[in-house]
Amino acid sequence: MSRVLVGVKRVIDYAVKIRVKPDHSGVVTDGVKHSMNPFCEIAVEEAVKLKEKKFIKEVVAVSCGPTQVTETIRTALAMGCDRGIHVEVSGKDYEAMGPLQIAKIFAALAKKEEASLVILGKQAIDDDCNQTGQMTAALLDWPQGTFASEVTIDGEKVKVVREIDGGLETIKISMPAVLTADLRLNTPRYATLPNIMKAKKKKIANMKPADLGVDMVSRVEVLRVDEPPTRLAGVKVETVDDLVAKLKANGTI
Amino acid sequence: MSAEQAAALGVSYPPLQTYSEEEGMMRDAVNKFAQERLAPFVSKMDENSLMDPEVIKSLFEQGLMGIEIDPEYGGTGSTFFSSILVIEELAKVDASVAVLCDIQNTLINTLFTKLGTAAQKERYLSRLSTDMVGSFCLSEAESGSDAFSLKTRADKHGDYYVINGSKMWISNAEQAGVFLVMANVDPSAGHRGITCFIVDRDTEGLQIGKKENKLGLRASSTCPLNLDNIKVPEKNVLGQIGHGYKYAIGMLNEGRIGIAAQMLGLAQGCFDQAVPYTRQRVQFGKRIFDFQAMQHQIAHVATQIEAARLLTYNAARLKEAGRPFIKEACMAKYFTSEVATLTTSKCIEWMGGVGFTKDYPVEKYYRDCKIGTIYEGTTNIQLSTMAKFIDKEYDH
Numbered sequence: 001m002s003r004v005l006v007g008v009k010r011v012i013d014y015a016v017k018i019r020v021k022p023d024h025s026g027v028v029t030d031g032v033k034h035s036m037n038p039f040c041e042i043a044v045e046e047a048v049k050l051k052e053k054k055f056i057k058e059v060v061a062v063s064c065g066p067t068q069v070t071e072t073i074r075t076a077l078a079m080g081c082d083r084g085i086h087v088e089v090s091g092k093d094y095e096a097m098g099p100l101q102i103a104k105i106f107a108a109l110a111k112k113e114e115a116s117l118v119i120l121g122k123q124a125i126d127d128d129c130n131q132t133g134q135m136t137a138a139l140l141d142w143p144q145g146t147f148a149s150e151v152t153i154d155g156e157k158v159k160v161v162r163e164i165d166g167g168l169e170t171i172k173i174s175m176p177a178v179l180t181a182d183l184r185l186n187t188p189r190y191a192t193l194p195n196i197m198k199a200k201k202k203k204i205a206n207m208k209p210a211d212l213g214v215d216m217v218s219r220v221e222v223l224r225v226d227e228p229p230t231r232l233a234g235v236k237v238e239t240v241d242d243l244v245a246k247l248k249a250n251g252t253i
Numbered sequence: 254m255s256a257e258q259a260a261a262l263g264v265s266y267p268p269l270q271t272y273s274e275e276e277g278m279m280r281d282a283v284n285k286f287a288q289e290r291l292a293p294f295v296s297k298m299d300e301n302s303l304m305d306p307e308v309i310k311s312l313f314e315q316g317l318m319g320i321e322i323d324p325e326y327g328g329t330g331s332t333f334f335s336s337i338l339v340i341e342e343l344a345k346v347d348a349s350v351a352v353l354c355d356i357q358n359t360l361i362n363t364l365f366t367k368l369g370t371a372a373q374k375e376r377y378l379s380r381l382s383t384d385m386v387g388s389f390c391l392s393e394a395e396s397g398s399d400a401f402s403l404k405t406r407a408d409k410h411g412d413y414y415v416i417n418g419s420k421m422w423i424s425n426a427e428q429a430g431v432f433l434v435m436a437n438v439d440p441s442a443g444h445r446g447i448t449c450f451i452v453d454r455d456t457e458g459l460q461i462g463k464k465e466n467k468l469g470l471r472a473s474s475t476c477p478l479n480l481d482n483i484k485v486p487e488k489n490v491l492g493q494i495g496h497g498y499k500y501a502i503g504m505l506n507e508g509r510i511g512i513a514a515q516m517l518g519l520a521q522g523c524f525d526q527a528v529p530y531t532r533q534r535v536q537f538g539k540r541i542f543d544f545q546a547m548q549h550q551i552a553h554v555a556t557q558i559e560a561a562r563l564l565t566y567n568a569a570r571l572k573e574a575g576r577p578f579i580k581e582a583c584m585a586k587y588f589t590s591e592v593a594t595l596t597t598s599k600c601i602e603w604m605g606g607v608g609f610t611k612d613y614p615v616e617k618y619y620r621d622c623k624i625g626t627i628y629e630g631t632t633n634i635q636l637s638t639m640a641k642f643i644d645k646e647y648d649h
Contacts (some may be wrong), residue, residue: 023610071274078278191282193316193329193339200275 003058005110006047007102007120007132008040008070008079010065014125015201024031024224026095027126032034035205036072040119040182041079046151047119048080055153056116060083062109066090070204072117077199085109091217093209098127101209103135108212110140111221117158122147122180133180143173146180173232269566272338273332280338287346295347298472299617300462308350309386315345318357319382322366326378332357333507337514337569344518345525348357348621351515353386356424359511361387361503364433364449366502368492373451377431381403390420390478391501395580397422400500401444405480408434412487414438418452420478422628425551426645427474427567430454434480435497451489460482469620472552506579507572510627513565513585516625520558520589521594523618525644528599534605547603554596561589580642587635590625597622 013033060092061076063069064087073084105151123130145160152159162169163182239242247253255274259267294305320336320481322328338359344351396402405418416436432452440448462477531542564585571578601608606617626632
C-alpha cells in the first residue's frame with residue numbers, strides 16, 4: 001500500500017455568477033475567481049486521511065492545465081499531499097481538454113507512479129461530466145468505486161459505500177482501483193497556516209502530455225454555449241379539472 | 254499576479270496589492286475559514302458578550318495565533334505582512350476575534366520573540382502558538398493616553414519583586430494564561446523605572462475583575478486587573494529593568510498597524526454586506542444602487558476604504574523593509590479608524606430600516622468600529638505623534 005494519485009481541477013469558483021461570452025463560444029474566465037473543484041477537495045481530504053491512518057505512504061496531487069493550475073496543486077499540498085505533478089496543457093489544447101484526455105493522462109501516470117489508488121472528485125462543477133473517473137478505470141482495466149460516500153481499506157480490498165439513485169450500495173473491490181468522491185464522503189479541512197508554509201517546500205514536477213504518450217486531440221467539438229432560458233412566470237389554477245383543461249389546451253396531454 | 258511572478262517578469266514596482274504566493278494562500282485560507290467557520294458564532298458571542306472557547310481553539314488549530322513565531326516553537330514562521338492580512342480577513346467577519354489575534358501576534362508574541370531569554374522563549378512561545386492567550390497590561394484607571402504616569406509598583410525583595418496596583422481596560426483578560434504587566438520599579442526615576450513583568454495567570458494575588466459591558470467588541474473580554482502583593486521572580490522580568498516604556502512604545506508602533514488592519518477589515522466586511530442589499534432593493538421602479546446619490550456615496554466610501562488599505566499595507570511593508578514607519582503607522586491607524594466610522598454609518602443608512610435592526614449584521618459593525626479611534630493610541634495622540642515627525646522633517 002504505497003501511493004495514491006489525487007486529481008485536482010481548477011474551476012471557476014462556485015460562488016461566481018457565470019456569464020456566457022458574447023460570441024457564445026464558452027463562458028467568461030478572464031479575471032474571474034477560480035478555486036479547486038469542491039469534489040476534488042473532498043478527494044484530497046480522503047487521500048490525506050488515508051495517509052494519516054497509515055493505510056498509504058504518499059499522496060500525489062495532479063492537475064492538468066496552464067501555469068495557473070499550480071495554485072490549485074499548492075492548495076492540495078497545503079491540505080497535506082506530499083508532492084505534486086503539473087501536466088502542462090495550454091492554449092487550444094486546454095480549451096478543448098475533456099474527460100477522455102484527462103483519463104488517458106491519469107491512466108499513464110497511475111502506471112508510471114505505481115499507484116494503488118486513483119481518487120478523483122465525482123465530477124467538476126464547470127462541465128458536470130462525471131466521466132473522468134469511470135474512463136480512467138476502464139483505460140486501466142481497474143475496478144471503480146464511484147459516488148463514494150464512505151471508503152474503508154480492508155487489506156488488499158476497498159469497501160466503498162456508493163450513493164445511488166435508490167439509496168446506498170456497498171461494494172468490495174480489489175486494489176489497484178479508481179474511486180470518485182461524492183459530497184458526503186468527508187468535510188475537507190482548511191489549509192492551516194503552518195501547512196501553507198510547509199507546502200512551499202514540497203516539490204511540483206512538470207511534464208507534458210506527450211511525455212506520457214497521450215495525444216490531446218479532442219473528439220468533441222463545442223458548437224455553442226447559451227445561458228439557460230429565463231424562467232417564465234407560471235400560471236396558478238384553482239382546481240385539478242382546471243389543470244387538466246389547461247394541459248390539454250396547450251397540447252401537453 | 255504574485256510578487257514572485259512580478260519579480261520574474263522584471264516588474265520592479267508592483268502595486269501595493271501584490272502578495273507573495275504564501276501571503277495570498279494564507280489570506281484565502283483565512284478568508285474561507287472566517288466566512289465558513291467563524292461567521293455562525295458571531296451574533297451569539299456579541300449578544301452574550303462572550304468569546305466561544307471553540308472559536309479560540311480553532312484559531313490556534315489554524316495556526317493563526319503564532320503567525321510570526323518560529324516553527325521550532327510550534328509557530329507558523331511567516332511574516333508581519335501575513336499577520337496583517339490575517340487580521341484583516343478575520344475583522345471582515347468579527348472585529349473581536351480579529352483583536353484577540355492582533356494582540357497575540359503583534360504585541361505578546363513580538364515582545365517575547367524580541368526580548369525573551371532562551372528560557373522565557375522556551376517556556377512561553379510554544380504555549381502562545383498552541384493553546385495560551387496573552388494579555389498586555391499597560392493602562393490604568395488614572396493613566397490612559399498618559400501611559401507612563403502609571404502607578405503600579407514593583408518592589409524588589411532579594412530575587413523577587415512584589416507588585417501592587419491595578420490595571421484597566423485589559424483585553425483578552427478572561428482568556429489569558431499570561432499577562433505582560435508594566436510596573437514601575439523606581440517611581441523616583443519617572444518613566445525610566447517602568448519594567449515589563451511576565452505574570453502567570455495562577456499567580457497568587459492576581460485578581461481578574463468583572464469584564465466591562467461594552468458598546469462594541471463585546472465578545473472581546475475587557476477587564477480590570479488587581480495586583481495585590483503578587484510575587485514575581487526576577488527571572489520573569491522581560492527585557493531590561495527600566496526599559497519597559499521603550500518596549501511599550503516600540504510594540505505599540507507596530508501594533509497600531511495591526512489595529513489599522515482590523516479597522517480596514519471591519520470597514521470592508523460591513524461594505525460587503527451593505528452593497529448587495531442596495532443592488533437588490535427596488536424602490537420607485539429601480540434598484541436603490543441606481544440612484545445617482547447612492548452611487549456617489551458608495552463610490553466615495555469605496556475610495557476611502559481603498560486609501561485606507563494602501564496606507565495600511567504600505568506601513569506594513571515599510572516596517573518589514575526595516576525602514577522608518579512610525580509616522581505612516583500612525584496615519585494608517587488614524588485614517589482607517591475614521592474610515593471605519595464613516596463606512597459603518599453610511600452602510601446603515603443605505604440599508605434603511607433593516608440596517609437599524611439586529612437581524613442584519615451592519616449595526617454590529619457600527620458599534621464595533623467606535624473603539625478604533627480610541628484604543629492603542631487615541632486619534633489625538635496619533636495626530637500629535639505625526640505632527641512631531643512632520644515638524645522634524647522641516648528641521649534643516
